[in-house]
Every structure is written in structure tokens, then in C-alpha cells.
Amino acid sequence: MNTRTNESWLDELRSPGPVREVALDDLHAIVQKGLPYALSRWLSPEDPLFTPLVEEVTQETLLRVLDQLDTFEGRSMFTTWVHKIAIRIALTELRRKRWQDSSLDELVDDEENPAPERLMADPQASPETNAERADMLARIRRILEEELTDKQRQALVLLGLQNLPMEEAARSMKTNRNALYKLLHDARLRLKRRLAAEDLNAQEVLSAFEGR
């Protein structure tokens, strides 16, 4: 089944009629065999969602593979390329589902158990040390206010505070995962350059946070 060369896969999937059907059936079996290994960290095979998810992802993968056949560049085995497409589809769905479920749990938790207040000062540290740490935190907050754009701040809140998966955060910002990564890269770069310009290093800043 998996003894085809990359060229054979491409030829057969591009052929009309039964040749293509046989190749598709074989590819279906390969994806279905591989996916459970990828999903096992996320979902128990005993979970009632497991088997329908594998089938649904397999179907979607085959459609996408046929649609994107011309983009396969032969830099890996064809089946590895197919597996990566299946994983992208499966994990996007699982992340979305996990986030939706955890959002509901948090809603209930928040109502029943309000979050504890954060300790603002380390009782073991001297008043001078606590004052220095508070100054550093205030300085970093000021830098962030000056350096981050509203969009960058929004992305940080969605990902870091509301724990949205990248795809969901991107969707809510009417962009895509790739552009969101670039936006955050720009934010990190700006911040890194600014800290360097102010002669601050990350370790120094982190020690202020660790001493809260």
C-alpha cells in the first residue's frame, strides 16, 4: 500500500477513474492508521468523539490533498506531507474544541471561586528591594504602553489572557495565524530593541517579576 513512490502517488491521484479511487482508498487507510498516534496526546481512543473525529479529519484531509496536489514539492515522502495536512486539520479542530470547553469551565469557576488577589510584595525582601522591583515593573509597563500597538496588545490579551488558540485569536482579529505570528514578532522585536536602548536585559527585568 505504502510502496508507491512520490511520483506514483501523484500520477495515480491525477488519473481519472478506478486508478485514482484505489489510490484514494489506500491514502484513506494510511491517514486513518496514522492519525490516532497524533491524537493520543489529546483524546483517548475510548472517547466517543475519537472515531468520528478520525473519520471526519481523514475525509477533509483527502479533499485538501487533492486540492493542493500541485503544491507538493517532493521535499519529503508524499505520505509525510499528507500526514502534516491531517495534523493541521485535526489539531485546529481539537484546539478550538478544547478552548470552547475550557472557556465554559472557567466561566463556572470564576463565578464560584473568584481568583485570589496576587501578592504584590515579597514579605521576605527588604523594603528597598520591594521598592526597586515595583519601580522596574512600572518602568516595563510604561515601555509596553509606548511600544505596543493596540493590535499587538489585543493579540497578547487574546492569546495570553483569554488563552485563545492562534487560529481562533486570528479569526477574531480578522486575520490569519501567519499574520498574527508576524504581528507578535514585531511586538517582541520592538520590545527587545527598546530594552537594549534602555540598557536593560531580560534577566534583570525577570528578577523583578520573580520577586513579586
Place this chain on the structure above:
Amino acid sequence: MGQTQNDPPQLPDELIENLIRSLEHTHEQECTCDEVFAVVDQYAEAEIHGDDVARLMPLIKQHMELCHNCCEEYEALLDILEKSNPS
């Protein structure tokens, strides 16, 4: 001074701390998620073959350290390759 209705929400300490921590892995040139996706199959096969992927594809390795989603997808691909074809 109190926060007005138009002020952006204040970023919590933990989020800022994570942001500062990520600066260690921040470089002028970084791959995007799409660029990683384009080669992650090749990257995973190289890893399985025992190649030094950090040296061969340093930008991909760098991205994995920062992007949790891409790293998860890469590890899932490794799981399939290792367990589907155990040597």
C-alpha cells in the same frame, strides 16, 4: 490616576513576564508559521533520520521554541512517523 473607559485593559504581570521571557528566543529574522508548515514534513523526516536539524534548519528550530502550535504539530507528526514505521 484611575483607568478611564477608553484605556486599553492593563496587561497582567504574568503575561508581561512571559513576553519578556520570550525575548530570549526573539531574533531579527524569524520564520513564520506558514514557512514552517511548508517544510515541517522535511524537517520531521530529517529528525527521524538522525540529522542535526538544529544545524540544518536553524530558523525552523528557533520558531518551534516560540510557537507552541507549530511545535505541537511537529511533535504529532513525529509521533506518526515513529509509530507508523517502527524500525
